């Protein structure tokens with residue numbers, strides 16, 4: 370089956386200006402209807418009476434993972450509850466809420482999530498469904514914080530799955546691409562609120578990062594390295610937990626590096642006012658862990674993205690391989706970000722079973738220029754064991770992609786069990802995990 374994984378601009382996008390699109394506007398959803406139920410009962414009725422239905426989060430994915438030809442359901446009109454459990458170790462969170470809102474409400478109660486993505490604009494369920502991650506050598510992707518979830522099944526009933534699910538289905542259901550049902554609530558691990566001081570250093574040689582990746586990414590609770598590959602250097606963002614790592618400025622990572630003396634945006638030329646506070650001023654976890662502030666457009670706003678997660682041990686080889694494309698990518702690449710993600714047990718997580726190095730690419734929105742470059746990057750990194758991010762663009766063949774996830778067959782079986790008629794499937798999940806004949 371041929372499937373549009375790359376989502377190049379379509380005729381649709383030019384003509385159906387009223388049709389719903391994703392955030393990047395490179396995908397026009399094919400849904401016959403977009404529904405916005407105001408109650409759980411209304412949502413149950415929509416699901417139970419639909420032959421094809423799928424949840425849409427905030428639409429920040431760059432591909433057709435959220436698409437359906439049936440009913441696309443947004444959860445942002447449902448009651449947005451955040452309820453802290455009695456032991457203050459978990460919180461029940463309405464799945465359609467954005468991280469920005471969840472974080473503010475947890476912080477007001479003296480609590481925190483372990484990590485956040487670069488932007489707090491995305492929905493909790495959408496982030497988990499695609500294996501979205503921040504950075505941190507000891508920090509799993511955001512789905513790693515999910516202790517339980519409520520899944521609306523095709524008949525409109527609710528299935529609660531917990532980490533200790535006796536049937537072992539939980540690990541298959543957290544990063545699930547929306548293919549198992551509609552998640553209405555998640556129980557998230559929380560911890561006492563903490564502060565972060567964010568420090569930047571410029572001019573860190575990529576050679577130094579490749580030579581001791583563990584030291585660079587172990588230099589703070591959360592570390593990101595931004596590079597254009599051509600310059601041979603990176604700007605390294607170090608987010609230090611003041612309760613564990615103190616408030617002092619970290620030592621320079623290598624000869625040639627310098628401490629930044631003014632705030633910076635990851636993309637050269639973009640305003641740093643869009644970014645969370647830097648220069649080491651300590652502040653609440655949710656106002657430092659994301660790079661971007663919720664009240665501004667994240668990143669450049671006019672872009673496409675791709676990302677590959679590789680075994681951590683492949684870091685040096687992967688960096689060398691991408692550096693070889695530096696000149697070719699100039700003009701189409703706005704910036705790249707290197708991050709680390711700790712291993713987890715979630716079947717479809719790109720970090721499943723292995724500590725990972727993540728190489729991310731923020732491209733221009735010129736899809737004709739960008740797609741061949743994504744293919745060129747993948748040609749070099751897929752042989753190193755790379756797994757593409759489910760929410761971003763890839764040129765990988767669906768069968769090859771699925772084969773990179775050791776539990777893919779188990780996931781296909783779970784989808785068949787929970788959704789035998791394929792109500793929640795779409796072209797992408799069908800190509801990846803074909804239903805048994």
Ligand SMILES: Cc1cc2nc3c(=O)[nH]c(=O)nc-3n(C[C@H](O)[C@H](O)[C@H](O)COP(=O)(O)OP(=O)(O)OC[C@H]3O[C@@H](n4cnc5c(N)ncnc54)[C@H](O)[C@@H]3O)c2cc1C
Nearest residue numbers: 424426427428429430487492494495498501502547552760
């Ligand atoms: C500017 C920008 C920066 C980004 N930064 C990062 C980053 O730092 N790290 C990273 O890993 N990714 C990043 N991403 C990618 C982004 O995190 C993912 O695409 C994520 O899925 C977006 O969440 P969403 O709510 O928009 O999901 P959507 O794109 O709306 O949906 C994604 C998937 O989730 C499913 N889904 C949504 N809600 C539900 C639900 N209630 N129940 C079941 N399934 C559901 C959908 O069906 C779909 O399959 C970035 C994207 C952008 C645009």
